[in-house]
Amino acid sequence: MTIYSKGETLLQVKDLSLIYDNKCILRDINFSIEDIIRPGIQQGQVVSLIGRSGIGKTQLFRTLSGLQKPDRGQILVRESRPWSLRPVHAGDMGVIFQNxxxxxxxxxxxxxxxxxxxxKGLMGREAEAILEYAAQFDLSDVLKRYPRQLSGGQQQRVSIIQQLLKGSDFLLLDEPFSGLDVCVLDKVVNLLLKVSLSHEFKTLIIVSHDIVTTVAISDTVFILGKQDGVEGSTIVRSIDLMERGLAWQPNVQEEKAFGETIREIKACL
Amino acid sequence: MFRPFEKISRTTVLIMVSIQVIVLLSIWQSFPAGLIPSPLRIGEALGGLLASSLLWDNVLVSLLLTLKALFFSVVITLLFSYLSVVPFFRPFAQFIVKCRYLTLTGLIFIFTLLTRDGSQLKLSLLVFGIVPFFTTSFMSVIVHTNAQEFELCQTLGYGRWQSLYEVIIVGKADQVFEIVRQNFAIAWMMITMVEGLSMSEGGVGTLLIKYNKYNDLVHVMALQAVIFGLGLFFDHLLGRLRHWLFPYVKL
Structure with missing residues (x-):
């Protein structure tokens, strides 16, 4: 079993509700993300928000990113100086849209x-940082190109680098695996893992309905679903994959416990 | 060539259009001589006009006036359109848009009172005639801006003025150019009308009125051909310039 502990709270969602067109879309959402500490490793956090299509994942994504204000409740993020939690604003999180x-x-x-x-941390060495990231993400050859001249994979990497360069600790990804073929999928998975290891506070929140791929790279899973007789989606289950020994394992999909966890998640949807 | 959505090469298009033009001109030429002059007579008059300094001097006057009017129109349009995203200024832009229903003829006297000389009168009438159409087109571009453009700005931590600069001013610059190109025709069409109001400075409009006065239909048609050709030339030039300035539009 990998040794780890949990530190300060990096993000906290408290009693979040969202109403659209007089219809409750999200209801009483509560969860928090803590800093995961692993001795000798800069370990970021990878959290997945899983739910069926049309359950309100995109609305939750937009609310978390600060692009949409909740009707009730709040989203608090870590403020580094002084160490405290404050309400999220648009721009606090790096957002990678589905397209x-x-x-x-x-x-x-x-x-x-x-x-x-x-x-501000890059002041004076922006060009240098861009070249470094471009080399790291295999984009050096396309720096002079326009978005329409890029493949889907290249566009995704540009979006990720753009948000990394902005310097946000949080990276919100909307369906990052949708429409990718098997080879590209592996590359994207490795890329996200690389990003999660780039800084202790780097936190990836992946909103997806691709359960297997998402769970394989996550340390925590929140399942968005509906409860009988109540309007609006909420977090119906959270699973700590670290506790189950399923986090940070390269071949986790081959493990029996992983298969059982996937079945458990599917049962909740 | 006769099937819907068939793609044909540039050479084929060129040959096809040339044949169509020749056929049409031949049919026209074959009509019995009447009040409407034949293409050959128009062609002769056109040759004479092209060789004379009279045409080029007048074309230059009209072109300078058109370009001056376009410049002022673009400046006014951009100012009010950019400001239209600020609620306080939106009614001004919306009023300008509605002004396209006003007729110039009814306002000539007012403009004569407001301007000092014929030159100013022509320029102000042109600008007044063009700005509502420019503003209508550009406001439509602004209204139909993809919401994701603003959202990307927000996720990058941009303020509202910064978003306005990036999405509307920089991001829509190519479309401003396209609007100018599309509406150049309006300016070019109006020039002949306003030049008739103050004929001392000349211009193609003045020339047209003179030929019309003496029922010289051959020269009227020849001049129309020049005006048409110049319009097409500038349309093509502005299109090329747009592609050169904004290479991403042809991707």
Missing amino acids: YYQFGWRTVEQSLMLAAHQN
Whole structure:
């Protein structure tokens, strides 16, 4: 069993409810994400929010990212100085949309520069940081290209780098595995794991309905579902994969416990 | 060539259009001589006009006035359109949009009182005529902006003015150019009308009125051909310029 412990709270969702067109979409959502500490490793957090299509995942995604205000409750994020929790604002989280949207009028390099300029920690060495990331994510050759000249995989990587350059600890990903073929899927999975190991507070929140792939790289799973007779979706189950010894395992999908966990999740949906 | 959605090469298009034009001109030429001049007579008059400095001097006057009017129109349009995203200024832009239902003829006297000379009168009438159409087109571009463009700005931590700059000013610059291209025709069409109001400075409009006055239909048609050709040339030029300035639009 891997040794780990949990530290400070990085994100806390308290009694969140969202009403749209007089219809309750999300109801009493409560969960928190804590810093995972592993001796000798810069271990970030990978949390997955799983739910069936149309359950309100995208609404929760938008609310978490600060793009949409909840009707009730609040989302609090870690403030580094002083160490405290404060309400989330748009821009606090790095957001990677499902279609990897980028400004069509900016080249990859210009788009990345826009993000880098937002990061005070990079002041004066933005260009250097872009080149480093581009090399790391195999995008050096496409820096002068426009988004429409990129493949889907390249667009996804540009979106990820853009949000990393912005310097946010949180990275929200909306259906990052949808529509990817098997080879690209492996690459994306490795890429996300690499990002999660880049900083202790780096927290990936993956909203997806691809249960197997998402759970395989997560340390915690929250299942969004409905309860009988009550309107609106809520977190119906949370699973600590670390506790079950299923986190950070390269071949976790081959383990018996993994299969049982997937069955358990499916039963909750 | 005769099937719906069939794709044909540029060369085929060129040959096809050339044949169509030749056939149409031949049919026209074969009509019995009457009030409407034949293509050959128009062609002769056109040759004479092209060789004379009279045409080019007048074309230059009209072009300079059109470009001046376009410049002022673009500046006014952009100012009010950009500001239209600020609620306080939106009614101003919306009023300009509605102004396209006003007729210029009814306002000529007011403009004559407000301007100092014929040159100013022509320019102000042109600008007044163009701005509502420019603003209508650009406001439509702004209204139909993809919400994700603003959301990306928000996720990057941009403020509202920064988002306005990135999404509307920088992001829509190519479309401003396209609107100018599309509406150049309006300016070019109106020029002949306003030039008739103050004929001392000349211009193709003045020339047209003179030929019309003496029922010189051959020269009227030849001049129309010049105006048409120049319009097409500028349309093509602005299109090329747009592709050169904003290479991403052709991707």
